Structures are given as C-alpha cells and as structure tokens.
Amino acid sequence: MTDDIAFWLGYLTNGKHLAWYASFQFTIFAAVVGGAFAVIFGLLGATLKNSRLPPLRLIGTLYSSIVRGVPDVLFFLFFPLAFEQTVEWFVATQICSPEAIAAQTAAWPPCREANWLLGSFEYLMLASVSLGLVYGAFATNVIHGAMRSVPAGQLEAARAYGMSASQVLWRVHIRQMWVYALPGLSNVWMLLVKATSLLSLLQIADIVLWADRLGAPNFCRLLAWSTTIGAGATTSSSSSSTSW
Amino acid sequence: MVSMTHAEPVPSGPLPVVELRDLHKSFGALEVLKGISFTAREGQVISLIGSSGSGKSTLLRCINMLEVPDRGDVLIDGEAIALTGEGQRRRVGDENQIRRIRSELGMVFQSFNLWAHMTILENVMEAPLIVQKRARAEVEAEARAMLDKVGIGAKADAYPAQLSGGQQQRAAIARALCINPRVMLFDEPTSALDPELEVEVLRVIKLLADEGRTMVLVTHDMEFARSVSDQVIFLHQGLIEEQGTPDEIFGATRSARLKQFLNAANHG
Numbered sequence: 001m002t003d004d005i006a007f008w009l010g011y012l013t014n015g016k017h018l019a020w021y022a023s024f025q026f027t028i029f030a031a032v033v034g035g036a037f038a039v040i041f042g043l044l045g046a047t048l049k050n051s052r053l054p055p056l057r058l059i060g061t062l063y064s065s066i067v068r069g070v071p072d073v074l075f076f077l078f079f080p081l082a083f084e085q086t087v088e089w090f091v092a093t094q095i096c097s098p099e100a101i102a103a104q105t106a107a108w109p110p111c112r113e114a115n116w117l118l119g120s121f122e123y124l125m126l127a128s129v130s131l132g133l134v135y136g137a138f139a140t141n142v143i144h145g146a147m148r149s150v151p152a153g154q155l156e157a158a159r160a161y162g163m164s165a166s167q168v169l170w171r172v173h174i175r176q177m178w179v180y181a182l183p184g185l186s187n188v189w190m191l192l193v194k195a196t197s198l199l200s201l202l203q204i205a206d207i208v209l210w211a212d213r214l215g216a217p218n219f220c221r222l223l224a225w226s227t228t229i230g231a232g233a234t235t236s237s238s239s240s241s242t243s244w
Numbered sequence: 245m246v247s248m249t250h251a252e253p254v255p256s257g258p259l260p261v262v263e264l265r266d267l268h269k270s271f272g273a274l275e276v277l278k279g280i281s282f283t284a285r286e287g288q289v290i291s292l293i294g295s296s297g298s299g300k301s302t303l304l305r306c307i308n309m310l311e312v313p314d315r316g317d318v319l320i321d322g323e324a325i326a327l328t329g330e331g332q333r334r335r336v337g338d339e340n341q342i343r344r345i346r347s348e349l350g351m352v353f354q355s356f357n358l359w360a361h362m363t364i365l366e367n368v369m370e371a372p373l374i375v376q377k378r379a380r381a382e383v384e385a386e387a388r389a390m391l392d393k394v395g396i397g398a399k400a401d402a403y404p405a406q407l408s409g410g411q412q413q414r415a416a417i418a419r420a421l422c423i424n425p426r427v428m429l430f431d432e433p434t435s436a437l438d439p440e441l442e443v444e445v446l447r448v449i450k451l452l453a454d455e456g457r458t459m460v461l462v463t464h465d466m467e468f469a470r471s472v473s474d475q476v477i478f479l480h481q482g483l484i485e486e487q488g489t490p491d492e493i494f495g496a497t498r499s500a501r502l503k504q505f506l507n508a509a510n511h512g
Contacts, residue, residue, distance in 0.1 A: 157357035160308055161371040161423065162347030164339070171374060175361045 030128050030196045035189055037132020042139025042185075043174070049144045060140065067137035075134045076199055080126035088114050127199045135192045142184030147173060149180040258286035260322065261427050261458045267306055267316035269299075270332060276302045277313065278482035282475075284427065287456045291469040294479035295505060300462045301354075303479065304431050307460065308349045309336055320345050321426060347375045350420025354432040356412040358404035358419070364391065365400040368419045376423060383422070390418040394448050410441030414448055421452075428452065430461040434468075466509050470494050478502045 048060030067075070085108065092114035100111035109115050118126070150173055158168045262284040269277040276299045284290050292300040305311040307318060309325060312334050318325045325345060326337035336342045358367050368387040372378045391397045394414040396407070404412055413433055420428055430449065434442040446468050453459060453472045463469050469476055469490065476493040478486045478501075486499045497503050 151357075151360075153353060153355050153357040154359055156310060157351070157353060157359070160310055160346060160349070160351040161419075162343040162345075162375040163371075164343060167374060171370070172359055172361075176359070179361075 026124065027193075027196045029124060030131060030199055031193045033125070033128035034131030034135065034196070035192055037129055038135035038139045038188065038192060039185070041132055041136025042143045042188075045136060045140030046143035046147055047169070049140065050147055060144075064137045064140040064144070067134060068141070072134045072195060073198065076127070076130050079130040079133060080123070083126060083129075084116060084118060085109075088116050091116065131192060131195060131199065135188050135195070138188045138191070139185060142188060143177065143181050146177040146179075146181035146184065150176040258288070260285050261288075261320065262307055262460060263319040263322070264303075264307070265317045265319070267303065267313045267318070269302055269306060269311060269313045276482055277306070279316070280479075280482070280484055281316075282477060282484065282487070284458055284460055284475075286458055288474045289453045289457075289459045289461065289472055290475045290477060291473040292460065292462045292477050292479060293464075293466065293469055293505075294485075295508075298479040299482045300479050301431055304429055304460060304462050307427075307429055308346050308351060309342055310351075312336060320348070343375065347371065347423060348426045349429055350423055350425030350427070351429045352413070352416050352420050352431065352433050354435050356404070356409070356416045356436070358412055358416055360404055363401050363403055364396065364407070364415045364418075367404070367415060368422045371419070371423050387418070387422050390421045391415070393421070393451075394418045395444070408441060409437045410444045413437065413441075413445045417445070417448055417452075426458065428457055428459040430459065430463070432462050432464060435464055464509070466494070466506065478505070480505075 045060050045063050048056045049064065051057050051060065088109040092110040095113050096111035100113060104111050154172055154176060155168055158172045163171065260283045264283070265281050267277050267280045268275070280299075280303060282290070292303060294300050302311055306313045307320075309318070312327060314331050314334055317327075323345070326341055327334050328337040329335050358364070359370065362370065365384070365387055368390060369380075369383050372383040372386070373380060388397060388400060391400055394417055396411050396414050396418070399407060399411060399415070404415070407415065413436075417428075417433075433449065434445050437445060442465075446465070449459075449461070449468075450472055461469070461472070470493075471490075473490050476488065476490050477484055478493065478499070480499075480501050486493060486497070486502045493502070494506065497506060
C-alpha cells in the first residue's frame, strides 16, 4: 500500500512539481506577511492622517497619495535595493577601515566586510515589506475613510467617561472601524494576492545583480533604477521564477 | 394646581457639586451662551428647558468639557477645571484632571451612544474597568445589579443593536450609574424615543431622582421636568430667562417668553 502511494507520488514530485510547490509556498508567505505589513502601515498611515497635528497629517497624506500614485513595480525594485544598500552603508561607516576601502575594487559595498549577503528568507521578507508598503498606502485610505465613518457620538461617549485619547483610539475607534473597513480591505487583499505574482516575475535577486553591474564605476542611482526596470522586466520573463 | 411633593431648594446647606460661573460659548460668529451661572447642590435635580437653539445642550456639555466655554469657569465639588488659552482657542489645561473629573460625571446622551462592538454588560463595565481601574469581579457584580435596577438584567449579553431604543437608553443609564457618579448629566434622554418607550426611561430617571442623586437634565418634556425637578432653569437665547422651583416656573410664570414657550409646549 505504502509502496503504491510512493509510486504514484513519483508523478507529483519531479523537479517541476517541487519548483511549483516552492513558488506556491512563496506566494502564500508573501501574501500573508505582506498583508500583515499592509494592515500595520495602513493603521499607522490612517492614524497620522487623522491626527490633530498638521505636520503628521501631511506625512500621512503624502504617504497615501504618493505611494498609491507611483507604479507598484518601482517600489518592489526600489525598496529592497535601497534598504539593502542603506544597511550596508551604515555598516560600512562603522566597520570599514581606510585600507579595506582602498582595497575594494567593486563599486559596492564600500568594503568587503560591509557586504550583506541576502538569503532567500531575507529577500522574501524584503519582498513582503515592499508589498506591505505599497498596499499599506491603499489600506491607509480605506482605514482613514472607515475611521471617519465611526459615529462621532460613540467617541464622544468614550471621552465623556474619562478615557484618554489613546484609549479612545484603541478601545473604541479602531475596533468600530473594522466594520466599515472590511469591504475596502478585502479589495486591497485581492490586489495584493495578485501582486505577489508580480514579485516572483521581477526576480529581485536578478535586479540587485543588474543594479550592481550597471552601477559599477560611477553609480548613478536614478539611471541605474530606470534601467533596471526595463532590464528586470526582460530578464525575468526569460529566467525561471523558482530561484526563490 | 400646585403640588408640594418636592423639597424647596435650600439656599445654603448641601454642598455645591456643580457650579457654573459666567459661561460664554460661541461657535464661530454664533453666540450660544451669553453668561450663565448656576449651582447644583448635593441631591438636587435641575432641569434645563428652553426652545431648540437656546443653548441647553451646549450648557450641559460644558459641564464635562465636551464643549470648552470661551469664558467662565466650571467647578466640580469646588474644584475648578483647569483651562488654558483665550476665547474660542480655549482648551482643557490638565488632561489628568479632566479625565479624573469626567470619570465621576455620568453622562446620558440623546442618541444613547452605546459602544456598538460591546455587549450591554461590557458597555457598563468598560469605564469602571478601564478608567477607574477597579477589580473585575466587583465591577461585574455592580454592573449586573445596575442592569437589574433599570430593568434589563436579562439583556446583559445582547448587543446594543439588538435592543429597543428604550432599552438602549436604560442601558446607557446603567453605564452612567456604574461609575458611581457625583452627578448624572442627561442630554435630552427621551427625545429620540417613541412615547411608549419614553415612559420606561422616565420611570428610571424618576427612581434615581427619588434616591437623592444629583442630576442635571436637559429635557423637552415639561410634565416630567415638573414632576422630577427641584429647580427648573428656562434658557432663552443663551441667557437664563427664568429660574425657580417647578411650582414657580410652571405655576406662577413671570416672564412673557416663558409663558409663550410653555403654551407652545403644551399645544405642540
């Protein structure tokens, strides 16, 4: 019996199948973690947007309008790249000796010790955070609208009974808000699930490689990124989507 | 017809619980309160009457600083609520003080304002647990007792939306009672209710008045104001037009405006 099962399983466990399972796992992970980040960024953004202080309100508004307006693909490219290089730059300012910098022949990182080697888990997390950033901007708008739909009287009652501003926010405002936010958030969730396919298509590993090559002697960031988008799109379509 | 079932207000004796001194409040160019002072003493029931827009609700909301008066002071148990700034930019000055004071003022709203995501019992227990930080077992026993008192003990685990308006308002009264308030503030508690539901809420408020609770009540119901109050204050265009015992106000009306108002109320 077990032999039979093992025999038939052979039809489901060749390389192609395993690759497919891996990408399925990736999609689920990126969607769930990306979704969690999106809700967190959305709550933060909406709280900023609802703030009484104009500068905070401005930050929330800028986040939701700019990030929603810029093509998602740019963020999927920009964020992992920029984040990795920022971390490396910070590490470099701490550990690179002048000799090590002089000995470094590649354009990036400043010295070899500062290199941050990203494994597939780190890439996956970076991909999820970028997803969260982009869809968090949509969630910000949805949650902001939902927060404004909560009947003002219930917030007033909470204040009238002596709750502090943060108690009103957490115990009444945010809990009531979900009812109004869920339809909009389910839209965001659907878009986010679909966008995970975009991530696997883009092949962040390839992009970072390309950025390194293109940026080599005098690294012009904007040029490098604008070129990588074109390059990334063409290379990723020919490379397998399973190197994760 | 003059009934003498209620005690005459005592000019001195019981301590003042709520004291308003020369309150002014404007919304933009509209001046709603133009200098109002009155005192509610321990155990007194004060009714605020007047036509729509006369400033009754605004006045009540100034007591717990849901509206901050542009000028004038509010004293609770002799303690002045700290305010900073001038005119319409005036703000509460001390967050801790106002939270402490608010936690002793039980407010009942026209539109109930029960928290829709909590059961009735949770609604009643919320402020004692979260704001007053009392022990859960004690609060739950008291909350259930309060719900029984207002006659909806059986609805403790229902959500507000599952209750009738009258039941919701009684739950809101239980919520206000459970914080052991120094004063109960009622903002037109029956205006959103059908006449037959109104009765059950009024009965509860009457019960509380008879217990000797200090209450300030904004109402459109003249019969009720007459039966329940120690003092009635008639507001007209942001000023106290006439003030006195129910018998003085309803029996021996002096001001022409109040006569006109009472006539309209009786025939309305």
